[in-house]
Amino acid sequence: MSPVRLTLAAVLALASPLAAHAADHQVLMKNQGAGGAMMVFEPAFLQVSPGDTVHFVPTDPGHDIETIPGMLPAGAASLKGEPSKPYDVTFTTPGLYGVRCRPHYAMGMVGVVVVGGKPANLAQAQAVVTPGMAKARMDGLLAQAAAVTEPKAKTKKHKS
Numbered sequence: 001m002s003p004v005r006l007t008l009a010a011v012l013a014l015a016s017p018l019a020a021h022a023a024d025h026q027v028l029m030k031n032q033g034a035g036g037a038m039m040v041f042e043p044a045f046l047q048v049s050p051g052d053t054v055h056f057v058p059t060d061p062g063h064d065i066e067t068i069p070g071m072l073p074a075g076a077a078s079l080k081g082e083p084s085k086p087y088d089v090t091f092t093t094p095g096l097y098g099v100r101c102r103p104h105y106a107m108g109m110v111g112v113v114v115v116g117g118k119p120a121n122l123a124q125a126q127a128v129v130t131p132g133m134a135k136a137r138m139d140g141l142l143a144q145a146a147a148v149t150e151p152k153a154k155t156k157k158h159k160s
């Protein structure tokens with residue numbers, strides 16, 4: 001490679017540091033989780049890096065995914081999938097995203113995605129009141145989010 005082309009490659013690498021390390025993740029939407037719990041996102045807690053894509057897959061029909069109001073980083077777009085349809089999200093804005101399945105919200109079908117390191121909107125998310133069985137699960141997920149201090153270590157798995 002000539003010195004000129006090497007320089008160009010270096011510039012391009014600097015221009016897209018996130019895309020170069022972007023990873024894919026999968027969250028299943030199920031009637032029953034591996035641990036026996038009913039109506040779950042699996043995994044219900046996920047930490048990803050900015051630029052990563054999460055595929056929400058309705059393993060069982062009847063589930064959807066959308067942002068829980070108040071559990072969204074400032075400036076981030078809210079999420080909204082269609083019932084029984086896969087939904088892909090590429091997360092760019094760091095912070096905490098609380099999600100729910102609308103029909104099964106009160107049954108505890110909630111999840112949390114932390115993008116980057118320690119989420120700046122954690123306290124805001126903790127102040128949101130969640131209904132029924134969602135509360136206990138969300139408390140557990142927010143405790144996991146509170147334990148996040150560092151961005152996720154880079155993995156070797158790259159998007160092909």
Ligand SMILES: [Cu+2]
Pocket residue numbers: 029039062063064101102103104109
């Ligand atoms: Cu559901």
